[in-house]
Amino acid sequence: xxxxxxxxxxxxxxxxxxxxxxxxxxxxxxxxxxxxxxxxxxxxxxxxxxxxxxxxxxxxxxxxxxxxxxxxxxxxxxxxxxxxxxxxxxxxxxxxxxxxxxxxxxxxxxxxxxxxxxxxxxxxxxxxxxxxxxxxxxxxxxxxxxxxxxxxxxxxxxx
Numbered sequence: 768x769x770x771x772x773x774x775x776x777x778x779x780x781x782x783x784x785x786x787x788x789x790x791x792x793x794x795x796x797x798x799x800x801x802x803x804x805x806x807x808x809x810x811x812x813x814x815x816x817x818x819x820x821x822x823x824x825x826x827x828x829x830x831x832x833x834x835x836x837x838x839x840x841x842x843x844x845x846x847x848x849x850x851x852x853x854x855x856x857x858x859x860x861x862x863x864x865x866x867x868x869x870x871x872x873x874x875x876x877x878x879x880x881x882x883x884x885x886x887x888x889x890x891x892x893x894x895x896x897x898x899x900x901x902x903x904x905x906x907x908x909x910x911x912x913x914x915x916x917x918x919x920x921x922x923x924x925x926x
Contacts, residue, residue, distance in 0.1 A: 795869075795872065796869045799867070799869050799872070799875060799907075800867045800869065800875075802907055803865075803867050803875055803877055803900060803907055804865055804867070806825055806900075806907050806908075807825075807862050807865060807877065807879065808862075809821070809824075809825070810822055810824075810825040811860045811861050811862055813825075814855060814858075814859075814860040815858075815859045815860055815861075817855055817856045819848065819851060819852055819855045822851065822855065823844070823847075823848050823851070824908075825908060825909055826844055826847060826908060826909045826912075827844065827901065827903055827908040827909060827910045828844045828908075829843070829844055829910070830842070830843040830844070830845075831843070831910070832844045832847060832909070832910060832911070833910070833911045833912070834847050834850075834911075834912045834914075835911075835912070835913040835914070836912075836913070836914045836915065836916075837915065837916070856886075857885055857886055857887065858883040858884060858885050858886060859883065859884045859886065860881065860882065860883055861881075861882050861926040862879040862880065862881055862882070862896075863879065863880050863882065863924055863926070864878075864879055864880045865877065865878070865879040866878045866879070872902070873901055873902035874899070874900070874901050874902075875899075875900045875901075875907075876897065876898070876899055876900070877896075877897070877898040877900055878895070878896070878897050878898075879895070879896050879898075880893060880894070880895055880896075880924070881893065881894055881895075881896050881914065882923070882924060882925075882926075891923045892916060892917075893916070893917050893921050893923070893924070894914055894915050894916035894917050895914065895915055895917065896912060896913065896914040896915075897912075897913045897914075898911070898912050898913075899911040899912075
C-alpha cells in the first residue's frame, strides 16, 4: 500500500511538472506573463536609451548568471555588464513573438525574437532568445540567457 501511495505521489508530481497550469491558476499565470512582458519592454527601452544600469536590472546580479551566444558563454553579472558596455549605445532594441511558459510561481521560460537596428547606419539584425527567469527578492530576473542571431536576410519586423 505504501508503494502504491508513493507511486501515486510521484506520478502526480511528474504530471504537475509537465503541466503549466498545475501550480497556479490562469489568473496567476496571466499576471506572471504580464510581469515578464513588462520586464522585457523595460529592458529594451533601457537599452535603446543607452541606460546600461537600467538594462542590467533585468539580469540576476549573481556570479551564477549565464549568457550563451555565439561564439561562447559569459558567466556572471559583472562580466555580462562589461560585455554589453561595449555595444549598448549602438542600437535600438525591441522584442516580438514573446511566449512565456510559467513553470512555477517563481520560475518561467521566456522565448522571444529580438531586433536590433544600428543607430549609425540603420543596419538590421534579429535573432531568437530563450530566457530562464526567476523571481528573486520579489522581482523577476533573467538567470540564463541563450540567444542566437538569424541570417542577415531575415525580414525586418518593426515594433
